[in-house]
Amino acid sequence: MLQKVEGIVLRASSYGESDKIVTIFSRELGKRAAMARGAKKPTSRLASVSQPFTYGYFLIQQGRGMGTLQQGEIIDSMRTIREDIFTTAYASFIMELVDKLIDDESPKPHLFDILHQALQAISDDYDPEAISLFVEWKMLATAGIYPVLHQCVNCGATDGEFAFSFAQIGFLCHRCFSIDRYLIRLTPAQVKLIRTFYTVPIDQVGKLTLKKETKTFIKKIIRTIYSEQVGIQLKSQKFLDQMERTPEFFTPKKDPSSEEH
Numbered sequence: 107m108l109q110k111v112e113g114i115v116l117r118a119s120s121y122g123e124s125d126k127i128v129t130i131f132s133r134e135l136g137k138r139a140a141m142a143r144g145a146k147k148p149t150s151r152l153a154s155v156s157q158p159f160t161y162g163y164f165l166i167q168q169g170r171g172m173g174t175l176q177q178g179e180i181i182d183s184m185r186t187i188r189e190d191i192f193t194t195a196y197a198s199f200i201m202e203l204v205d206k207l208i209d210d211e212s213p214k215p216h217l218f219d220i221l222h223q224a225l226q227a228i229s230d231d232y233d234p235e236a237i238s239l240f241v242e243w244k245m246l247a248t249a250g251i252y253p254v255l256h257q258c259v260n261c262g263a264t265d266g267e268f269a270f271s272f273a274q275i276g277f278l279c280h281r282c283f284s285i286d287r288y289l290i291r292l293t294p295a296q297v298k299l300i301r302t303f304y305t306v307p308i309d310q311v312g313k314l315t316l317k318k319e320t321k322t323f324i325k326k327i328i329r330t331i332y333s334e335q336v337g338i339q340l341k342s343q344k345f346l347d348q349m350e351r352t353p354e355f356f357t358p359k360k361d362p363s364s365e366e367h
């Protein structure tokens with residue numbers, strides 16, 4: 107059966123002399139791997155459509171086992187993302203997160219939209235660090251984690267001082283501080299910020315200007331949830347952390363001859 111899908115190439119790996127196996131996250135089918143015959147040859151019509159980040163329409167021949175990528179039509183190659191080491195690093199991190207958290211082949215149009223809008227926002231020059239943090243919050247539900255942020259997770263109170271509890275995955279009010287000795291105390295502004303960040307639609311994220319310390323604070327919370335509750339390790343995170351610590355070593359490449367073809 108031949109099926110046309112709207113998708114994004116999550117990753118591509120070499121297979122044999124000239125083929126590639128591409129993993130496509132599509133609106134219609136969810137995550138699927140497909141064989142792209144001849145895609146390693148630069149002259150192949152599948153060479154450019156099988157590159158990671160590519161957003162387009164893909165014609166997949168489904169049979170028993172792995173499908174075959176027959177044709178691709180690029181809507182956006184996300185070239186601007188690939189041309190810069192910072193945007194590439196953040197976008198790679200987002201792709202790996204989506205890839206790791208989705209393990210079946212059922213359609214997930216809502217997640218597809220999040221991924222697509224995130225890549226689009228990075229490509230449109232919005233702060234890639236803020237966008238990746240946003241995706242991390244949004245993907246928590248896919249990992250089965252629903253932080254309680256509208257009230258105290260223990261007693262349900264909506265007033266008072268609040269703290270974030272990693273053990274309870276949510277806010278605790280001052281009356282309940284004693285149930286978690288590792289909580290993080292929050293100012294009213296931080297409470298508001300965390301709520302906003304969790305509930306804001308992605309097309310509004312680009313409009314939020316976040317200070318460096320705000321992002322560091324949000325990141326500390328979200329990364330702790332991922333490492334303690336979700337338990338996934340991302341290869342791209344190590345590089346990202348290194349890059350954030352010493353950005354001066356990672357100047358964006360400007361030389362067009364160094365581009366991939």
Ligand SMILES: [Zn+2]
Binds near residue numbers: 259263
């Ligand atoms: Zn309480």
